[in-house]
Amino acid sequence: MLSNIAFYGALETGLIYGLVAFGIYLSFRVLDFPDLTVDGSFPLGAAVAAMLIIAGWNPWLATGAAILAGMAAGAVTALLNVKLKILNLLASILTMIALYSINLRIMGRPNVALLMEDTVLTPWYNLGLEYHQVSVLLFTFVIGVSLFLLWRFMKSEIGLAMRATGANARMARAQGIATGGMIILGVAVSNGLVGLAGALFAQSQGAADVTMGVGVIVIGLASLIGGEAVITPTSVFRALLACVVGAIIYRLAIAFALNADALGLKAQDLNLITAVLVTLAIVLPGARVSLMNKFKRRKA
Amino acid sequence: MITATDLRLTFGEGTPLENPALRGMSLTVNQGEFVTVIGSNGAGKSTFLNALAGEVLVDSGKILVDNIDVTKLPTHKRTGRVARVFQDPLAGTCEGLSIEENLALAIKRGKRRGLGTAVKKQYLERFRSSLATLGLGLENRLTDKMGLLSGGQRQAVSLLMASLTPSSILLLDEHTAALDPKTASFVLELTQNIIAEQKLTALMVTHSMKQALEVGTRTVMLHQGEVVFDIAGKDREGLEVKDLLNLFEQQRGLTIDDDSLLLS
Ligand SMILES: Nc1ncnc2c1ncn2[C@@H]1O[C@H](COP(=O)(O)OP(=O)(O)O)[C@@H](O)[C@H]1O
Numbered sequence: 001m002l003s004n005i006a007f008y009g010a011l012e013t014g015l016i017y018g019l020v021a022f023g024i025y026l027s028f029r030v031l032d033f034p035d036l037t038v039d040g041s042f043p044l045g046a047a048v049a050a051m052l053i054i055a056g057w058n059p060w061l062a063t064g065a066a067i068l069a070g071m072a073a074g075a076v077t078a079l080l081n082v083k084l085k086i087l088n089l090l091a092s093i094l095t096m097i098a099l100y101s102i103n104l105r106i107m108g109r110p111n112v113a114l115l116m117e118d119t120v121l122t123p124w125y126n127l128g129l130e131y132h133q134v135s136v137l138l139f140t141f142v143i144g145v146s147l148f149l150l151w152r153f154m155k156s157e158i159g160l161a162m163r164a165t166g167a168n169a170r171m172a173r174a175q176g177i178a179t180g181g182m183i184i185l186g187v188a189v190s191n192g193l194v195g196l197a198g199a200l201f202a203q204s205q206g207a208a209d210v211t212m213g214v215g216v217i218v219i220g221l222a223s224l225i226g227g228e229a230v231i232t233p234t235s236v237f238r239a240l241l242a243c244v245v246g247a248i249i250y251r252l253a254i255a256f257a258l259n260a261d262a263l264g265l266k267a268q269d270l271n272l273i274t275a276v277l278v279t280l281a282i283v284l285p286g287a288r289v290s291l292m293n294k295f296k297r298r299k300a
Numbered sequence: 301m302i303t304a305t306d307l308r309l310t311f312g313e314g315t316p317l318e319n320p321a322l323r324g325m326s327l328t329v330n331q332g333e334f335v336t337v338i339g340s341n342g343a344g345k346s347t348f349l350n351a352l353a354g355e356v357l358v359d360s361g362k363i364l365v366d367n368i369d370v371t372k373l374p375t376h377k378r379t380g381r382v383a384r385v386f387q388d389p390l391a392g393t394c395e396g397l398s399i400e401e402n403l404a405l406a407i408k409r410g411k412r413r414g415l416g417t418a419v420k421k422q423y424l425e426r427f428r429s430s431l432a433t434l435g436l437g438l439e440n441r442l443t444d445k446m447g448l449l450s451g452g453q454r455q456a457v458s459l460l461m462a463s464l465t466p467s468s469i470l471l472l473d474e475h476t477a478a479l480d481p482k483t484a485s486f487v488l489e490l491t492q493n494i495i496a497e498q499k500l501t502a503l504m505v506t507h508s509m510k511q512a513l514e515v516g517t518r519t520v521m522l523h524q525g526e527v528v529f530d531i532a533g534k535d536r537e538g539l540e541v542k543d544l545l546n547l548f549e550q551q552r553g554l555t556i557d558d559d560s561l562l563l564s
């Protein structure tokens with residue numbers, strides 16, 4: 001069985017990755033824009049939040065700045081694609097690589113500890129809750145608010161225009177939608193969410209590290225696909241809910257797998273396991289057809 | 301009103317695949333005219349419509365819509381004046397969105413979009429009554445996904461979407477070609493009704509010479525990116541397909557060898 005700490009820890013990271021899954025839902029699903037920027041915007045959010053907190057900023061303001069930084073990174077990827085006509089996947093790889101240098105510049109060294117600093121979590125410890133319960137409650141609140149806002153946004157005129165852009169760009173243009181602008185906005189918001197996730201992750205782990213973004217995209221995808229298998233995304237609301245549920249299930253499953261001594265798995269095996277799981281989910285029959293198509297036969 | 305003057309457009313300029321699709325196209329369409337456009341495959345009909353809509357930008361020439369120069373404007377900045385229906389019945393609507401969401405997209409064509417709810421309650425009555433005119437029972441299926449509809453139903457909805465907000469010109473590119481004959485004549489009839497009711501200026505590309513003469517007020521034939529003939533009013537009355545073919549031969553000293561054009 002999982003210890004309490006392991007259980008709450010899985011829940012906590014699951015909630016954070018739920019935000020990443022929101023971002024990936026927005027780029028991959030809504031906009032049909034395979035975006036790998038997230039591997040760079042996740043540590044970017046962490047780095048920005050960490051450095052600003054150390055510089056004495058209010059942790060919520062620092063987290064807000066991390067969101068903006070993530071949005072800027074996403075906007076760069078989208079601009080490379082929309083304005084310079086670079087293939088979306090390649091554009092995102094370019095930004096991701098660039099962010100590695102930028103994140104090192106921001107932090108000035110490969111990792112930064114936040115142990116003695118006030119974070120968004122600090123004020124709640126005084127309420128007599130356990131350390132891990134605090135993060136789970138706070139992150140549940142944050143993801144709940146994000147889910148509600150995203151859901152309303154998707155139902156708005158601009159949100160609908162964004163969905164049309166991803167589903168049928170020619171039709172969207174014929175309806176007067178500036179599809180390029182929608183891609184820029186959508187990929188920016190997507191990476192803003194990932195920047196937020198990175199900022200929260202750094203604060204709950206007590207450190208930011210340049211390598212913490214490795215594989216975020218794959219974990220986010222695993223959450224998205226897993227969630228969709230459990231909750232069929234017949235509406236925007238269900239699709240968003242699936243992101244959260246998928247991320248939590250994924251993290252709990254990983255925690256159980258690592259906990260089961262019989263399997264002999266170690267923490268460093270995580271990326272390999274995830275890659276295998278995502279591959280299986282993509283190729284196995286009955287996997288979500290749309291994603292399958294996306295990776296097996298890329299459209300122009 | 302449309303004024304297209306000396307439009308030129310070459311695809312793949314400077315490559316071995318260089319292909320001059322428009323070679324000095326000029327056409328003026330007056331307010332309220334319903335022009336049918338014919339021409340063999342590759343004559344430049346779709347390219348001309350795409351140029352009017354902004355999907356392709358011409359290399360030279362000038363396009364005025366209602367005397368406003370739109371030559372350099374991208375598609376989305378022309379949609380306040382230009383509405384269109386595509387040949388592919390799946391292209392004009394979003395299958396993943398519901399019928400009401402598709403209509404909500406169309407009701408904002410050419411207008412600013414904001415953060416308010418897209419499918420507003422006050423639209424629903426209008427959506428229902430418009431859909432009811434199709435006689436397909438779609439007025440009771442507002443929340444159904446578009447993908448559940450047949451090609452003909454989707455094309456009918458595309459047409460409705462094109463006419464939901466006022467526009468100066470309506471562009472139809474073989475929009476019945478992919479439908480079975482019965483559905484095609486239903487959509488064609490619907491097209492005529494909408495154009496008549498809203499007094500639209502329309503350009504309809506068709507593969508059928510017979511249809512080109514039966515429908516609309518004027519017929520234009522394109523060949524190799526130019527207008528070869530343009531007939532309206534008295535000249536057009538009582539004309540038959542063979543007269544059109546004669547006209548083409550006179551103009552060009554050629555015979556039409558495009559079977560598909562003759563067959564229909
Ligand atoms: N996007 C494109 N790129 C290159 N060539 C094109 C493109 N679109 C059309 N063409 C070429 O331009 C010519 C005119 O095509 P089109 O306007 O589609 O003809 P029509 O609709 O009259 O059959 C054809 O030779 C066609 O191959």
Ligand SMILES: [Mg+2]
Nearest residue numbers: 345346347473
């Ligand atoms: Mg054509």
